[in-house]
Amino acid sequence: MKTEQQRRPAGRPRGFDVDEALERALLVFWEQGYEGASLATLTGAMGISTASMYATFGNKEALFRKALERYTEGPSAYLARALDEPTALGVATAILAGTIRTTTRPTGPNGCLGVQGALATGDASSEARDLLVAWRDDGYTTIRARFERAVDEGDLPPDADPTLVARYVTALGYGIAVQAASGVGRDELQDMADAALRAWPPV
Amino acid sequence: MKTEQQRRPAGRPRGFDVDEALERALLVFWEQGYEGASLATLTGAMGISTASMYATFGNKEALFRKALERYTEGPSAYLARALDEPTALGVATAILAGTIRTTTRPTGPNGCLGVQGALATGDASSEARDLLVAWRDDGYTTIRARFERAVDEGDLPPDADPTLVARYVTALGYGIAVQAASGVGRDELQDMADAALRAWPPV
DNA sequence: GGGTTTCTGCATCGATCGATGCAGAAGAGG
DNA sequence: CCTCTTCTGCATCGATCGATGCAGAAACCC
Numbered sequence: 001m002k003t004e005q006q007r008r009p010a011g012r013p014r015g016f017d018v019d020e021a022l023e024r025a026l027l028v029f030w031e032q033g034y035e036g037a038s039l040a041t042l043t044g045a046m047g048i049s050t051a052s053m054y055a056t057f058g059n060k061e062a063l064f065r066k067a068l069e070r071y072t073e074g075p076s077a078y079l080a081r082a083l084d085e086p087t088a089l090g091v092a093t094a095i096l097a098g099t100i101r102t103t104t105r106p107t108g109p110n111g112c113l114g115v116q117g118a119l120a121t122g123d124a125s126s127e128a129r130d131l132l133v134a135w136r137d138d139g140y141t142t143i144r145a146r147f148e149r150a151v152d153e154g155d156l157p158p159d160a161d162p163t164l165v166a167r168y169v170t171a172l173g174y175g176i177a178v179q180a181a182s183g184v185g186r187d188e189l190q191d192m193a194d195a196a197l198r199a200w201p202p203v
Numbered sequence: 204m205k206t207e208q209q210r211r212p213a214g215r216p217r218g219f220d221v222d223e224a225l226e227r228a229l230l231v232f233w234e235q236g237y238e239g240a241s242l243a244t245l246t247g248a249m250g251i252s253t254a255s256m257y258a259t260f261g262n263k264e265a266l267f268r269k270a271l272e273r274y275t276e277g278p279s280a281y282l283a284r285a286l287d288e289p290t291a292l293g294v295a296t297a298i299l300a301g302t303i304r305t306t307t308r309p310t311g312p313n314g315c316l317g318v319q320g321a322l323a324t325g326d327a328s329s330e331a332r333d334l335l336v337a338w339r340d341d342g343y344t345t346i347r348a349r350f351e352r353a354v355d356e357g358d359l360p361p362d363a364d365p366t367l368v369a370r371y372v373t374a375l376g377y378g379i380a381v382q383a384a385s386g387v388g389r390d391e392l393q394d395m396a397d398a399a400l401r402a403w404p405p406v
Numbered sequence: 407g408g409g410t411t412t413c414t415g416c417a418t419c420g421a422t423c424g425a426t427g428c429a430g431a432a433g434a435g436g
Numbered sequence: 437c438c439t440c441t442t443c444t445g446c447a448t449c450g451a452t453c454g455a456t457g458c459a460g461a462a463a464c465c466c
Contacts, residue, residue: 011441012432035238036325039424049444050425060424111323119384120312120319122239124424124452133385167387167395171378178377179370181322182336192370192405199402202395214411215462242454252414253455263454327422327454 018056021046026067026074031109034064034118034128064117064128068135071113075102079139088150089200092169095143096193099173103180104189111181114139115174140170160201168202221259224249229270229277234312237267237321237331267320267331271338274316278305282342291353292403295372298346299396302376306383307392314384317342318377343373363404371405 024045028037043053057063078098085091114135118128144166150156227248231240246256260266281301288294317338321331347369353359
């Protein structure tokens with residue numbers, strides 16, 4: 001069994017780099033949201049025509065889905081790494097620090113794509129909204145599972161509620177994202193996060 | 204000087220109730236956001252024609268502005284009331300409880316209009332986005348001023364930073380709003396808020 | 407009831423929305 | 437070089453976007 005053998009297609013090869021185009025699209029979705037990002041703006045930033053976009057990615061919703069995957073594995077990868085921290089407090093600290101870093105990058109959009117990408121939408125964009133609801137729920141569930149493990153390991157006290165702790169950290173992360181989208185600076189948010197985790201765990 | 208004398212206009216009187224129409228528009232904006240709410244959906248929910256909407260409110264952006272004012276004085280009025288609580292902890296508790304109640308109403312949209320109304324938008328809706336940025340900043344500034352007073356009164360310890368405390372409470376409020384928009388239930392959010400304020404103040 | 411003023415229903419505006427069709431350009435395989 | 441496959445540039449699709457013009461309907465003042 002060949003392992004992901006690159007099948008070389010006949011005919012004219014693609015004239016642009018798919019990864020780079022997707023990155024450009026990601027930045028547009030991140031900054032303007034799913035509904036606010038028009039095809040004209042997207043393809044303009046991607047440097048390709050609408051025909052190439054449809055041939056390569058399918059449609060706007062599929063493009064958004066792939067941009068979100070790229071976001072998860074790129075700017076939002078701090079989450080997966082944070083879960084490897086040895087202690088629950090370390091996990092929470094890393095999550096909030098990563099959130100702050102990603103939502104307040106000096107270059108690039110402020111805020112979190114998973115939050116501001118499609119928080120409230122019209123009927124036409126309900127699929128994108130549901131996609132982000134599932135994305136956020138995935139993140140929460142993963143965090144909660146990590147805190148459940150912490151309770152089992154004795155890292156969190158037996159009376160700590162993983163659900164509650166996960167909701168707490170998640171709420172702080174979302175709150176940081178919204179404030180970052182409003183222009184609040186990195187240092188101020190980090191000071192707040194430090195204080196929020198000084199009393200640990202929340203019970 | 205007459206005090207707001209109701210000037211009776213000549214001609215055909217308006218055939219609908221302005222307050223009720225604005226309430227309907229508010230609910231649409233709340234649920235679908237500024238960009239997601241089309242004029243057709245808005246006027247349909249308001250029960251009036253586009254001509255009546257434009258004659259009465261101006262345009263979509265002005266309608267949104269008035270809906271936001273109504274939101275501030277209605278569903279979001281808990282904020283102003285919370286500031287009257289005698290202690291800083293009471294203020295924070297009331298803010299979070301009010302946020303949870305408003306963002307998880309059994310009937311009506313979930314979440315907070317000020318957060319999900321226009322968090323990220325395209326260029327065409329940047330005015331609405333800026334309006335909500337200012338709205339959130341207003342709320343934060345008011346809360347911070349209240350905590351500054353609490354420090355002066357000795358209600359908060361001298362080493363407490365009103366800026367940090369206000370950011371903390373605000374972040375939790377936004378986080379609650381995002382989770383409510385994702386469908387998280389009222390009780391679960393209230394348990395989280397209770398735990399978050401058990402260690403008080405954050406320093 | 408006449409005159410006046412305002413509101414409303416309908417049609418429609420130009421612009422933009424997301425999405426396609428098509429013909430020619432471009433490059434790989436033979 | 438020829439053929440074949442794929443990609444790209446351009447034009448354009450129907451639908452919907454926010455926003456208006458206009459004429460008739462309706463209700464107030466006198």
